Amino acid sequence: xxxxxxxxxxxxxxxxxxxxxxxxxxxxxxxxxxxxxxxxxxxxxxxxxxxxxxxxxxxxxxxxxxxxxxxxxxxxxxxxxxxxxxxxxxxxxxxxxxxxxxxxxxxxxxxxxxxxxxxxxxxxxxxxxxxxxxxxxxxxxxxxxxxxxxxxxxxxxxxxxxxxxxxxxxxxxxxxxxxxxxxxxxxxxxxxxxxxxxxxxxxxxxxxxxxxxxxxxxxxxxxxxxxxxx
Amino acid sequence: xxxxxxxxxxxxxxxxxxxxxxxxxxxxxxxxxxxxxxxxxxxxxxxxxxxxxxxxxxxxxxxxxxxxxxxxxxxxxxxxxxxxxxxxxxxxxxxxxxxxxxxxxxxxxxxxxxxxxxxxxxxxxxxxxxxxxxxxxxxxxxxxxxxxxxxxxxxxxxxxxxxxxxxxxxxxxxxxxxxxxxxxxxxxxxxxxxxxxxxxxxxxxxxxxxxxxxxxxxxxxxxxxxxxxxxxxxxxxxxxxxxxxxxxxxxxxxxxxxxxxxxxxxxxxxxxxxxxxxxxxxxxxxxxxxxxxxxxxxxxxxxxxxxxxxxxxxxxxxxxxxxxxxxxxxxxxxxxxxxxxxxxxxxxxxxxxxxxxxxxxxxxxxxxxxxxxxxxxxxxxxxxxxxxxxxxxxxxxxxxxxxxxxxxxxxxxxxxxxxxxxxxxxxxxxxxxxxx
Numbered sequence: 034x035x036x037x038x039x040x041x042x043x044x045x046x047x048x049x050x051x052x053x054x055x056x057x058x059x060x061x062x063x064x065x066x067x068x069x070x071x072x073x074x075x076x077x078x079x080x081x082x083x084x085x086x087x088x089x090x091x092x093x094x095x096x097x098x099x100x101x102x103x104x105x106x107x108x109x110x111x112x113x114x115x116x117x118x119x120x121x122x123x124x125x126x127x128x129x130x131x132x133x134x135x136x137x138x139x140x141x142x143x144x145x146x147x148x149x150x151x152x153x154x155x156x157x158x159x160x161x162x163x164x165x166x167x168x169x170x171x172x173x174x175x176x177x178x179x180x181x182x183x184x185x186x187x188x189x190x191x192x193x194x195x196x197x198x199x200x201x202x203x204x205x206x207x208x209x210x211x212x213x214x215x216x217x218x219x220x221x222x223x224x225x226x227x228x229x230x231x232x233x234x235x236x237x238x239x240x241x242x243x244x245x246x247x248x249x250x251x252x253x254x255x256x257x258x259x260x261x262x263x
Numbered sequence: 264x265x266x267x268x269x270x271x272x273x274x275x276x277x278x279x280x281x282x283x284x285x286x287x288x289x290x291x292x293x294x295x296x297x298x299x300x301x302x303x304x305x306x307x308x309x310x311x312x313x314x315x316x317x318x319x320x321x322x323x324x325x326x327x328x329x330x331x332x333x334x335x336x337x338x339x340x341x342x343x344x345x346x347x348x349x350x351x352x353x354x355x356x357x358x359x360x361x362x363x364x365x366x367x368x369x370x371x372x373x374x375x376x377x378x379x380x381x382x383x384x385x386x387x388x389x390x391x392x393x394x395x396x397x398x399x400x401x402x403x404x405x406x407x408x409x410x411x412x413x414x415x416x417x418x419x420x421x422x423x424x425x426x427x428x429x430x431x432x433x434x435x436x437x438x439x440x441x442x443x444x445x446x447x448x449x450x451x452x453x454x455x456x457x458x459x460x461x462x463x464x465x466x467x468x469x470x471x472x473x474x475x476x477x478x479x480x481x482x483x484x485x486x487x488x489x490x491x492x493x494x495x496x497x498x499x500x501x502x503x504x505x506x507x508x509x510x511x512x513x514x515x516x517x518x519x520x521x522x523x524x525x526x527x528x529x530x531x532x533x534x535x536x537x538x539x540x541x542x543x544x545x546x547x548x549x550x551x552x553x554x555x556x557x558x559x560x561x562x563x564x565x566x567x568x569x570x571x572x573x574x575x576x577x578x579x580x581x582x583x584x585x586x587x588x589x590x591x592x593x594x595x596x597x598x599x600x601x602x603x604x605x606x607x608x609x610x611x612x613x614x615x616x617x618x619x620x621x622x623x624x625x626x627x628x629x630x631x632x633x634x635x636x637x638x639x640x641x642x643x644x645x646x647x648x649x650x651x652x653x654x655x656x657x658x659x660x661x662x663x664x665x666x667x668x669x670x671x672x673x674x675x676x677x678x679x680x681x682x683x684x685x686x687x688x689x690x691x692x693x694x695x696x697x698x699x
Contacts (some may be wrong), residue, residue, distance in 0.1 A: 039426040041417065042403070042447065044439060051439050053446070080361060089408045090436070092417065092429040099365075099414075103383070109365040110378075113410050121368065121376055128351045128378060129366060 039224060043093025045186050048214075048233045048258075054187050055224040056093045060205075063221065067189075067202035068101035074193035074200065074245045075161055075180075079106030081132040084125055086114045086141060094189050098135065112141075114165075119144025123155045133161035135191075136182050139168045153177055163191060166234060166255050183255050186217040186230040190252050198239045198251025208238060208250055214258055233258050273586070275394035275423070279532055280587050284580070287531050287588055292326050294560040295535060299323055299333075301357065302566055308344045308354025309568050312336055329569075330537065330546065335556060337571040341377065351378045355565040358382060363564070367412045369514055379514065381413060382564040389419035389453070391530070392519040395585075396507060397482030398451040400424025405440070405452040407432055407459075409488070416453060425451070434462035441472050448480040454509060456488035456692065458685065460495040461626045478504040485509045485519065489692035490594070490612050492627040494619040510594045512536065513557040513572040518592055523584040526577075526591025533561045536590060537569070538578045541598050549579045554598060573598045575610075600696045602633050604641045604672050611695040614643065614674075617665035623647045623658045628681045630697045641666070641674040644697065646681030 040061040043054040056064070077083060083102055087095045091114075102109045110129060112121040119141040126134065134156060142152045153175035156162050163182035164172055172179045180192035181199040188206045190199035201208055207218040209229065215236045218229035236252040243251060274280040282290070300320040302309050313319065316334040323329050341353035348354065351366070364383050368376035398404050402425045406417055409432040417427040428443050430436045443449070467474050478484075484499075487509040499506055509519045510527055516534045518527035529536055538553040539546055547553035555574045559566035577593040596610035603609075611631050619627040628646035645662055652658075659676045666674045684693050 040421070041427045041429060042443065043429050053443060082366070087411065088431050089406060089411050090429050090431045092406075092411070092427070095411075096414075096417075103364040106361065108360070108363050111365075111367055111411050111413075118410065124376055125366075125368065125378075 041093060041096075044090050045094070045184060045230070046233060047186065047231050049231070052186075052230060054093045057224040060221075060223045060225075061097060063205055064097035064202075065100045065104070067205065068097040069104065070202070070247065071189075071191040071193075071200065072098070072101050072105065072107075074247055075133065075163075075191070077102070077105070077107055077133055077161070081107045082110060082129045083107050083133045083135060084110045084112060084122065084129070084131045086112050086122060086134065086136040086138065088114050091184065093187075094184055095136070098189075114138045114140055116140050116144030116147065120148055120150070123150050126155055126159060131159055133163070134159050135161075135163045136165060137162065137168055137172075137179075138165035139171065142168055142171055166257050169255075181252070181255050183234060183236075183252065185215055185234055185236075185252065186228070186232045187219075187225055188217050190255070192251075193243065193245035193247065197243060197245065198253040199255060200243070200245075200247050200249040200251055203249045208252075210236065210238060215252065215255075270399045275391045280391060280589065282532070282588055284582070284588050288326075290532055291535055291560060294532075295326070295329060295558065296323070298558075298560055298566065299329075299568070301563070302568055305357035306355055306566070306568075307348070307350070308336060308341065311344070311354065312340065333569050335544070335569040335571045336567070337573070338377070352380055352565060353377065355567070356380055357566065358564055365413060377514070379412075380565050384564075386415075386561075387419040387422040388415050388516065388533075389519075390422050392485065392507070392509070392517075393419055393423055393425070393451055393453070395483075395519075395521050396451040396485065398423055398425050402426070402451070403428055403447040403449040405430060405443075405449050407436070407440070407452055407454060409456075420451075420453075432456065432459060434459065434466050437463065437466060437472055437477075438470055441470075441477050444477060444480060450480060450482045452481055452484035454485040454487045455499070455504075455506065456486070457490075457492055457495045457627070458488075458692070460498055464498050474498075474502040478502050483507050483522075489695065490615065492619055493616045494625055494627055510592075511572075511574075512592075513555065513567060513570050513574070515557045515559045515562070515567050515570065521583060521585040521587065525584060526579065526593050528583065528587060528589050528591050531589045534558065535560055536578070536592070538576065539571075541575060549581070550577060552577060552595060555592065575601075597696075600631065600633070601636065602631060602638050602641065603636055604638045607670065607672060609641060609670055609672065613670050614666050617669040618643075618645055618662060620665045621658060621661045623652045624662055624681075626681055628684045628693060630684065630693070630695060632677075632699065633696050634698055641670070641672045642677070643674045644677045644679060644684070646684040647678055649680050649682070651678075 040056045044051045145152045162179045164179040178195045183190040190201045192199040207220045209216045215232045215234045216229045219227045236255045239251040239253045303320045344354040365381040404420045404425045406427045407430045420427045483505045486506040507520045518529035535558040537556040541554040555572045575595040580590040618629045630644040632642035
């Protein structure tokens with residue numbers, strides 16, 4: 034694909050290593066629409082302050098959510114998904130009174146704890162917390178009820194309610210489970226090769242109707258392969 | 264972008280970048296006189312500060328009135344207002360919150376991160392800089408950034424017509440940087456930092472990466488974060504990459520070198536910069552050392568008006584060899600970085616090369632210990648590479664001797680593993696001054 038048609042080039046992780054993730058302008062538009070549907074299922078609306086925790090290398094995954102937030106009049110804030118920047122998550126949650134924290138991970142929990150800050154105390158006042166697979170069990174053990182936010186290769190899976198399963202946009206992606214591992218391929222015409230790509234995640238697929246009304250497949254029991262539940 | 268968009272044109276916005284000075288100053292005056300009543304009506308901090316000083320926008324009819332009468336604000340005033348009123352924006356917000364699309368925050372290098380509200384601007388604040396690097400439509404450009412703080416960086420790349428490649432600012436990304444550089448041949452990089460350059464030097468051989476080959480396709484890279492030490496400068500020169508130095512203009516914008524490498528341009532159509540006595544409020548002459556005071560001319564969301572940055576700079580408004588008419592600064596130090604020992608002023612850059620001249624401390628990681636400005640002894644905490652080459656006493660003496668040669672003061676030197684200093688700061692910089 035010629036450079037002029039590309040929106041950007043991100044990356045995603047597989048057990049075999051990092052894969053370049055080219056995104057065309059049309060891909061980005063489709064991903065922004067999908068992000069909007071995910072935000073709908075979280076009932077995030079105009080005026081809500083939302084903290085997205087991520088990395089610059091994840092822009093291809095996360096900027097669609099930034100733009101979907103802007104489109105609905107919500108107010109985006111950002112902090113890094115690193116131990117060093119973890120206090121920023123705590124500060125912004127406190128200063129801004131955010132309604133949702135999306136994408137918090139184990140590195141941020143580790144960073145908060147190393148600063149003597151209790152992650153559960155930081156996140157408890159937040160109505161919606163969507164956590165990466167490496168952080169979900171820790172937050173549940175601390176008494177919170179986080180939703181699942183998982184980067185499944187190039188796709189982003191977002192849970193609509195605790196335990197309901199994390200939706201993936203099936204207009205763009207094809208999902209399968211091979212030997213217990215979630216595998217993602219490209220369904221639509223995208224700048225990315227069709228794959229399939231192993232994700233390093235274990236999950237099962239649930240295609241039963243969801244209470245939120247979305248028809249997309251859901252990932253249930255999402256975890257990192259090789260990582261015991263903590 | 265201007266009327267001509269030819270790839271070979273010298274400037275991204277030629278009409279604005281080369282605007283004759285008298286026209287630039289008229290543009291600034293018009294923008295300022297429109298901005299002041301707008302901000303006074305809407306910014307609680309500005310109104311409170313002006314009212315306390317007995318100043319009203321109707322009193323300000325010229326640049327001279329502005330410089331003579333308008334009171335300054337600083338970061339502490341913003342934090343105090345925030346704490347006093349429970350206002351996360353420190354009294355700066357000039358629009359209803361529903362008009363915001365994002366609230367990012369500053370690095371927090373000098374304290375708590377300060378929220379920076381963003382409106383739905385379509386501006387590309389770094390497009391002029393990236394064009395100057397040599398990035399052109401159809402190119403790829405690396406966004407090698409410490410942290411995600413808004414759309415301005417990648418949008419500026421896209422508005423040129425370039426494709427951003429997204430990376431985290433960490434040495435662990437080097438293999439991926441090498442891979443994507445081979446595949447896409449990016450022509451620009453935003454940005455490199457001192458710690459990253461030292462890490463590339465240390466780690467590239469173990470990763471099978473040859474830095475000179477890695478940086479071959481790049482026409483230029485922006486450098487930011489902290490001053491560039493002599494050792495890092497030597498390395499990038501060996502690697503053949505042209506650096507364009509970059510610094511913040513308060514929290515109002517940025518200033519970046521052009522290809523002349525003769526000072527950092529700030530954009531005078533967007534930001535008014537004054538250059539004042541660090542211990543007072545009077546203007547100092549171009550070329551002299553002064554504190555940078557900034558005013559946002561185009562920001563309508565949370566503009567800063569006469570904001571004292573604490574940054575000491577040299578400054579000129581003389582036309583640059585590149586043909587641009589916009590002023591240039593040379594950053595010297597933060598005002599709070601200076602120590603005075605027996606009447607002699609010392610800032611971190613004064614001892615940097617001396618620390619780097621000793622092999623065990625050649626990474627240049629050090630801190631100036633500054634319990635207060637005036638000191639009886641110069642004190643340094645210096646990081647060494649592990650395992651230590653030589654004895655601690657030998658390294659300490661070598662650093663002390665090199666520093667004495669540089670500044671004429673014999674320092675007290677505390678040695679620590681450099682990892683201890685690196686973990687004190689964000690990835691791109693360490694605090695160069697510590698209270699104890």
